[in-house]
Every structure is written in structure tokens, then in C-alpha cells.
Amino acid sequence: xxxxxxxxxxxxxxxxxxxxxxxxxxxxxxxxxxxxxxxxxxxxxxxxxxxxxxxxxxxxxxxxxxxxxxxxxxxxxxxxxxxxxxxxxxxxxxxxxxxxxxxxxxxxxxxxxxxxxxxxxxxxxxxxxxxxxxxxxxxxxxxxxxxxxxxxxxxxxxxxxxxxxxxxxxxxxxxxxxxxxxxxxxxxxxxxxxxxxxxxxxxxxxxxxxxxxxxxxxxxxxxxxxxxxxxxxxxxxxxxxxxxxxxxxxxxxxxxxxxxxxxxxxxxxxxxxxxxxxxxxxxxxxxxxxxxxxxxxxxxxxxxxxxxxxxxxxxxxxxxxxxxxxxxxxxxxxxxxxxxxxxxxxxxxxxxxxxxxxxxxxxx
DNA sequence: AATCGTAGCAACCGCAGCTCA
DNA sequence: CTGAGCTGCGGTTGCTACGAT
Numbered sequence: 001x002x003x004x005x006x007x008x009x010x011x012x013x014x015x016x017x018x019x020x021x022x023x024x025x026x027x028x029x030x031x032x033x034x035x036x037x038x039x040x041x042x043x044x045x046x047x048x049x050x051x052x053x054x055x056x057x058x059x060x061x062x063x064x065x066x067x068x069x070x071x072x073x074x075x076x077x078x079x080x081x082x083x084x085x086x087x088x089x090x091x092x093x094x095x096x097x098x099x100x101x102x103x104x105x106x107x108x109x110x111x112x113x114x115x116x117x118x119x120x121x122x123x124x125x126x127x128x129x130x131x132x133x134x135x136x137x138x139x140x141x142x143x144x145x146x147x148x149x150x151x152x153x154x155x156x157x158x159x160x161x162x163x164x165x166x167x168x169x170x171x172x173x174x175x176x177x178x179x180x181x182x183x184x185x186x187x188x189x190x191x192x193x194x195x196x197x198x199x200x201x202x203x204x205x206x207x208x209x210x211x212x213x214x215x216x217x218x219x220x221x222x223x224x225x226x227x228x229x230x231x232x233x234x235x236x237x238x239x240x241x242x243x244x245x246x247x248x249x250x251x252x253x254x255x256x257x258x259x260x261x262x263x264x265x266x267x268x269x270x271x272x273x274x275x276x277x278x279x280x281x282x283x284x285x286x287x288x289x290x291x292x293x294x295x296x297x298x299x300x301x302x303x304x305x306x307x308x309x310x311x312x313x314x315x316x317x318x319x320x321x322x323x324x325x326x327x328x329x330x331x332x333x334x335x336x337x338x339x340x341x342x343x344x345x346x347x348x349x350x351x352x353x354x355x356x357x358x359x360x361x362x363x364x
Numbered sequence: 365a366a367t368c369g370t371a372g373c374a375a376c377c378g379c380a381g382c383t384c385a
Numbered sequence: 386c387t388g389a390g391c392t393g394c395g396g397t398t399g400c401t402a403c404g405a406t
Binding site: 014015016051052055056102103106109110111114 | 371372373374375376377
């Protein structure tokens with residue numbers, strides 16, 4: 001098990017990224033894609049490790065990030081997904097377009113967890129705290145397994161594996177029906193009544209949600225959390241609905257190769273409206289492998305083509321179009337960086353806008 | 365005005381898993 | 386088969402802003 005080489009390079013910079021560093025990274029990835037992350041800092045002229053560059057890009061600089069405060073629907077979905085997946089933040093994030101695992105993890109730890117506890121729900125088990133306390137007395141009570149889920153890998157190996165890898169759309173029923181039926185009884189009902197509901201039944205195999213009628217449902221933690229009633233289910237924001245109703249969940253297992261296609265090439269929802277896709281196909285942000293990257297970086301034809309396509313597309317991104325776009329739609333823009341929402345003051349907003357302008361000004 | 369506690373968030377760390385020579 | 390190199394993930398830390406006292 002090799003440790004990342006950056007761990008041994010002491011002279012590399014750490015800590016917060018400067019606007020200049022951001023600019024270098026954006027410029028580089030815009031032009032060449034990231035290729036091998038380990039080679040990015042060298043090629044981009046950064047004194048950072050590749051790991052740090054990757055993290056910075058994924059969590060902060062990537063233009064398809066939504067940013068902004070989480071909607072109630074998003075929070076509810078996070079809770080529901082957490083009930084199934086446990087702390088699988090990346091899998092949860094995969095169902096929330098424009099959100100990063102880090103962002104969701106932070107939200108969970110700083111906000112949702114506390115709110116659930118205040119409402120008498122154990123954030124780990126999603127059961128009422130009183131039940132959890134009872135469970136603790138029972139030695140057979142469930143603990144998280146190695147996958148961070150609550151399934152017993154010995155007695156329910158198939159279900160545990162399912163919850164872990166979460167093959168969301170699958171025509172073959174899972175081995176342990178009871179698990180999901182019990183978990184999603186409310187889900188089933190809600191989805192049946194409300195075709196546009198974002199409830200988790202949409203994430204389950206079709207054959208599953210259409211099978212056995214569920215018994216009387218206990219309230220889900222997410223429902224307790226939001227105190228929803230079936231008559232006044234909250235409206236979904238359009239982009240959210242489209243992403244969720246879309247069978248993005250039928251995507252093949254996330255490999256390095258298909259990750260970019262699934263998550264970047266098509267706007268993370270399987271449709272063709274992602275700005276990473278053009279008529280001519282997917283953009284090559286990270287698609288080039290290490291060997292090809294070097295060729296591209298060296299100014300080969302392939303690299304130039306990438307550059308042209310990339311810049312054309314990049315210039316259409318609102319957050320690179322100048323101050324007005326950011327000011328006019330602070331909650332919608334790709335460039336809606338974390339500092340443009342919530343409790344941040346106007347001063348902070350302006351300060352960070354200047355920062356972003358500095359970083360991106362050369363594009364506009 | 366100063367201090368303290370808290371919330372939110374960016375970034376780091378260490379590990380696991382995958383690929384490939 | 387083995388180990389190095391790399392990516393990705395989840396847990397944790399540390400910084401900053403903000404509100405309460």
C-alpha cells in the first residue's frame with residue numbers, strides 16, 4: 001500500500017490557497033485537464049502536492065459546484081440517504097448535483113446532526129433516541145459495519161453489499177427485501193401518491209418499489225426532522241427534480257474512466273445539458289491519462305484542440321463572465337462560491353468577490 | 365470594547381483500493 | 386505475485402467570522 005509521495009515532500013506549501021494559486025490551477029486544468037493529479041502541480045507551477053490540487057479543484061474551483069445554502073429538500077434527502085448509506089458521503093454527494101462530499105459532510109457534522117438530536121432522533125441510527133438507548137442495553141443491537149452501514153454483513157451480506165455499493169437501479173431484486181421494505185415503507189407510499197416526490201423509492205430498484213404493499217409506516221427520521229405531512233409535501237426545485245427523477249442511478253460503477261463522463265460530461269444527471277458536453281462530445285478535463293497528458297501539455301495537436309474546446313465552453317460559464325452575473329444571481333451561479341451565501345457579510349462578499357475577480361479576471 | 369464560545373468551512377491526514385510494471 | 390504509484394474517501398483539525406456576555 002503505497003503512501004502518496006507528497007507526504008514526504010516537506011517543502012510543499014500547505015494551508016489556504018492564494019488567489020494566485022487558484023488561478024494557476026484553473027488555468028492549467030482549463031487548458032490541459034488534470035490528467036495525473038500528481039503531475040498537475042509541477043506542470044501548473046504550484047508548490048503543492050497533487051492531492052492538494054485535486055481537493056482544491058473538486059471542493060472549491062470546479063465550475064459545476066452549486067454552492068449556496070442547502071435547501072430543505074436537499075437536507076431531507078441527505079438524511080434519507082444517510083439512513084441507508086451511513087457516512088458514505090461521496091455516494092450521498094453523487095445524488096446531489098453540484099454538492100461535494102466535503103460540503104455534505106460538514107453540513108451533517110455541524111448542523112443536521114445537532115438538529116436531529118434536538119428532535120430526539122439519533123443521527124447514527126435514525127431511530128428515536130429512546131429506542132437507541134434501549135438498543136444499547138441489548139447486546140444484539142446493530143452497530144455500524146465495516147462499510148459504515150447498519151446491516152449485518154454476516155446475516156445480510158447481500159443487503160450489506162447492496163447498501164455499500166448501492167446499485168440503485170437493478171431489475172433483479174436484492175437478496176434481502178425486508179431491509180429496504182422496512183426502511184422505505186414511507187418512501188413507497190409517498191412516491192406512489194406523489195409522482196414527483198424525491199423520496200428514496202426513486203433510488204431503489206423498480207421491481208422493488210412496485211412489489212409488496214408495505215405495512216403501516218413508522219415515520220422516517222427525515223420526516224420527523226422536517227415535520228412533514230403528506231398533504232403539504234414541499235415543492236422541488238426544478239434542477240433537483242430533474243436530476244433525481246433521472247436514472248442517473250443506473251450509471252455503471254464509478255471508475256476513474258467513467259467518473260468524468262458520469263459526473264462531468266453530462267452535468268451529473270445523464271442528460272445532455274451539462275456544460276461539460278458539447279455537440280462534439282465530452283470535454284477532456286480529466287480524461288487524458290498520464291501518458292497523453294504530457295503530449296498535450298507539450299503543445300501537441302490534441303492539446304490544442306482540448307484547449308480550444310475548453311476555453312469556448314469555459315467562457316460560457318456564468319462565474320467567469322464578470323461581476324454582474326455574480327451579483328445578479330448569487331444563489332444560482334456556478335461561481336457562487338461559499339462566501340456568497342448565508343451569514344457572510346456584504347464586506348466579506350465583496351472581499352471574496354474581488355478575490356474571485358482577481359483569479360478569473362483574465363478569462364472575461 | 366474585550367473576551368469567550370460556537371458554527372461553518374477549507375484543508376489536511378491516513379488509509380483502502382485499484383492499476384500496472 | 387508483489388510492491389510502487391496513484392486516486393478517492395472518511396475522519397479530523399484548525400482557522401475565521403459571528404454572536405453572546
